[in-house]
Amino acid sequence: MDLFSRSWTALRTAVAELHDEDFARPSGCAGWLVRDLVCHLIIDAQDVLITLVTPAETEPTRDAVTYWDIVEAPTGDDPLDALIVRLATAYEEPWLLKFHLDDVGSAAGRAAELADRALRVGTRDEVLTSGDYLSAYVLEWTLHHLDLIAHLPDAAEPPAEGLIWSRALLEKIAGAAFPSSFSDKDALLIGTGRRTPTEAENAELGELAAKLPLVLG
Known part of the structure; x- marks a missing residue:
């Protein structure tokens, strides 16, 4: 719970500190x-709120690792992706996006702090504990924090503990560890296809290279 809150707070803070011109980058x-x-991220926050108030009676079918599916790389044709782009444009002013994320995001953060970790909840036709x-979602926040600052070199990075946790979770999803020479950030970027590995990095990856990228959905 604490790691969720710290990762989510850091991401929301990074958004709050953006300049207006950064939103067009x-x-x-x-x-x-x-x-x-x-x-x-606003949609994500809404999903968190909805899921935490959707109790389930049946046994869990997923956990933190199996929650994620490996999917095809996005092509831009997905209707929801297209809707998000249109919706973002409709906000017109960056401060409106900041306001809405702070409003809904704060509520999602409070709901997470109050949630019973053992409570079973339903989402995407699956059941898992709220814990x-x-x-x-620590992985979700950490990856999107890296996405947010990809072209903003002066912006604060995700919390180190969130990077460590997310790398470990991604390694469980992959069924293999990334080379110890990889930083947590590079393991996440390369592992999810956000950065192409160099020839040397590809050699270090060995058999794991054939499994990459892991596009999570």
Whole structure:
């Protein structure tokens, strides 16, 4: 819970500190500007709120690792992705995006702090404990924090403990460890296809290279 809150707070703080011109810069998500990514974070916050108030009676079918599916790389044709771009444009002023994220995001953060970790919740036609659900979202927040600052070299990076946790979770998803020479940030960027490995890095990856990138959905 604490790691969820710290990662989410750091990401929301990074958004709050953006300059207006930063919203028109590209993000680390292919085809999305920073404003599109921030709009996506608003949707994510709504998902957290909805999930935490959707109790389930059946046994868990997923955990923090199996919550994630490996999907095809986005092509830009997905209707929801296209909707987010249109919705982000409709905000017109960056401060409106900041306001909405702070409003909904703060509520999601409070809901996470109050949640019973053992409570079973339903989302995406699956069941998992709220503890596992929130743990899975540490990876979401950390990756999107990296996406947010991809072209903003002066912006604050995600919390170190969030990077460590997210790397460990991604390694469990991959079923293999990244080379110890890789920083946590590079393991996440390369592992999810956000950065192409150099020839030397590709050699270090060995058999794991064939599994990459891991596009999570």
